[in-house]
Amino acid sequence: MAGDGSVKLIDEKTxxxxxxxxxxxxxxxxxxxxxxxxADGSALIYMGNNKILAAVYGPRxxxxxxxxxxxxxxxxxxxRMSTFSVAERKSPAPSRREREISKVISDALNSVILTKDFPxxxxxxxxxxxxxxxxxxxxxxxxxxxxxxxxxxxxxxIISGVAAGLVNDTVVLDLHDIEDQKGSGDIPIGYSATxxxxxxxxxxxxxxxxxxxxxxxxxxxxxxxxxxIQKEALREKYAQIRAEFAGEPEEEEAEEEDTMExxxxxxxxxxxxxxxxxxxxxxxxxxxxxxxxxxKTTIEIEEVSEVEEVSEVEEVSEVEEVSEVExxxxxxxxxxxxxxxxxxxxxxxKELEKELNSxxxxxxxxNDDTTTTNTTESEDDETEHEEINDLEE
Ligand code: CDP
Numbered sequence: 001m002a003g004d005g006s007v008k009l010i011d012e013k014t015x016x017x018x019x020x021x022x023x024x025x026x027x028x029x030x031x032x033x034x035x036x037x038x039a040d041g042s043a044l045i046y047m048g049n050n051k052i053l054a055a056v057y058g059p060r061x062x063x064x065x066x067x068x069x070x071x072x073x074x075x076x077x078x079x080r081m082s083t084f085s086v087a088e089r090k091s092p093a094p095s096r097r098e099r100e101i102s103k104v105i106s107d108a109l110n111s112v113i114l115t116k117d118f119p120x121x122x123x124x125x126x127x128x129x130x131x132x133x134x135x136x137x138x139x140x141x142x143x144x145x146x147x148x149x150x151x152x153x154x155x156x157x158i159i160s161g162v163a164a165g166l167v168n169d170t171v172v173l174d175l176h177d178i179e180d181q182k183g184s185g186d187i188p189i190g191y192s193a194t195x196x197x198x199x200x201x202x203x204x205x206x207x208x209x210x211x212x213x214x215x216x217x218x219x220x221x222x223x224x225x226x227x228x229i230q231k232e233a234l235r236e237k238y239a240q241i242r243a244e245f246a247g248e249p250e251e252e253e254a255e256e257e258d259t260m261e262x263x264x265x266x267x268x269x270x271x272x273x274x275x276x277x278x279x280x281x282x283x284x285x286x287x288x289x290x291x292x293x294x295x296k297t298t299i300e301i302e303e304v305s306e307v308e309e310v311s312e313v314e315e316v317s318e319v320e321e322v323s324e325v326e327x328x329x330x331x332x333x334x335x336x337x338x339x340x341x342x343x344x345x346x347x348x349x350k351e352l353e354k355e356l357n358s359x360x361x362x363x364x365x366x367n368d369d370t371t372t373t374n375t376t377e378s379e380d381d382e383t384e385h386e387e388i389n390d391l392e393e
Contacts (some may be wrong), residue, residue: 010166017179019048023172026162026222030144031233033150041151043233044081045143048176049133054143056151059121067122074122077106079140081129101137102127108141108161108190108200114154123153130359134177135163138188141200146230150237157192159199160226164189164215166205171214173222187215191223 015023027048036042039055062068079102083090105127113123123145127140141161149158165175165186172179175186185205191198193279198216207215 003016003113003184005105007182009179009182010170010172017167017172018153019176021174023170024218024221024312026174026225027176029226029229031146031229032238033146033233039147039151040122041147041149042155043143043146043150045146046143046212047135047137047139047174049131050129050136051131052136053128053130054140054141054142054147056123056130056144056147058120058123058151059128059153060124062122062348068120069115073113073118073120073121074114075106075110075115075125077102077125077144078120079107079127079129079137080107081132081136084131085129100214101140104200105137105141109144109148110161111197112145112155112157112159112192112195114156117154123148132177134175134180135185135186138162138174138190141190142226146233149230149234156196157197158227158230159190159192160223160230161200162219162222162226163187163192164219164222166207166211166215171211171218173218187212187219189216189219189223191220194226195226265365277383 003078010023012017019027021027029048030046032044034042035044035053036055041056043054045052045054059073062074067074078251079098080094081090081098082093106125109125115123118132125144125168127144129136138161139254143160145155145159145161148155162174163186164171165179165181166172166184167175167179169184170184175183180186185203185207188200188202189198189203190200198220199274201216203212239315305390
């Protein structure tokens with residue numbers, strides 16, 4: 001609400017305002033993008049002492065469904081001031097002012113969002129004023145549009161919000177709370193620098209035409225500066241993402257190369273240990289065995305060379321020492337059994353020979369049978385041929 005303008009808010013000598021700014025200066029402004037993980041897009045704006053958070057969800061299904069627009073998306077904006085955002089506790093119930101600001105921001109954003117791309121859906125924008133210090137609707141509009149861009153919602157342009165007002169008959173840019181309360185009036189605007197288009201314009205107080213034109217011109221200049229801050233904030237976030245994406249494959253490749261190197265090194269080491277140490281020790285152990293037993297078994301060395309660890313090699317050589325004694329005993333037993341079997345086989349062979357000889361005397365009879373059958377078969381064939389020849393004739 002504009003005051004009567006009687007309170008001195010501009011120093012006559014220096015021309016500076018109560019916070020030290022010149023008439024055409026913005027408050028220090030900073031925007032952070034992508035501050036909320038659960039939102040599709042988000043932005044946090046610091047504009048002087050204003051701290052405002054905007055979160056965008058959608059395009060998403062609309063509830064209740066009867067509110068859905070058949071040809072475009074519904075843009076719903078919820079501007080809320082936190083109870084702790086102002087010096088005097090604000091009521092948590094949504095006020096008429098909050099509903100009004102929600103509507104004007106929603107209308108402004110509707111003019112740039114390509115709503116026809118998303119029929120029957122809703123794009124929800126939640127604005128929470130954490131700290132208020134005048135000009136919150138403009139800062140909220142800036143934050144909301146930046147959050148929409150962060151959400152990847154297609155838009156014709158980016159809107160930047162800022163107010164210009166009348167303080168001690170001077171047109172000034174970006175009024176803070178005292179100027180807003182005690183000044184003669186303010187004109188909040190929403191302006192798209194790329195489209196050169198005003199999407200929000202309100203007026204509170206009394207302005208001459210010259211003052212109005214000057215105020216709008218000043219606000220547009222301020223909006224252009226804010227647009228640069230929005231762009232920078234969006235660039236910063238996406239530069240980080242790009243760097244992350246660009247960096248990942250290189251890191252992965254480097255990691256893969258490292259692991260491959262480690263694996264190949266360890267393989268080479270293990271091969272070397274198997275080839276050299278294991279075999280050398282195996283051969284050495286064999287040589288010692290040789291000295292003890294005076295025998296050298298090539299099979300044993302082959303078996304040992306396949307064993308990788310030296311401890312295993314030692315175990316194997318121990319086992320073989322024991323098995324050698326056992327095999328000598330077994331060999332004696334096996335040769336005894338073989339001799340017995342051979343004797344039995346010889347006897348069997350002799351018996352078989354006798355049987356064969358006895359059978360050899362009966363062979364002619366068998367041959368007679370076969371010849372008779374053969375003759376009868378040949379006779380049958382002849383008769384068959386005769387019958388066929390008769391039929392053919
Ligand atoms: O914030 P903006 O200038 O866009 O809207 P306004 O209605 O002119 O509000 C002016 C300022 O009054 C706000 O920015 C707040 O700092 C302050 N205010 C307050 O102290 N308590 C309220 N319940 C509402 C507004």
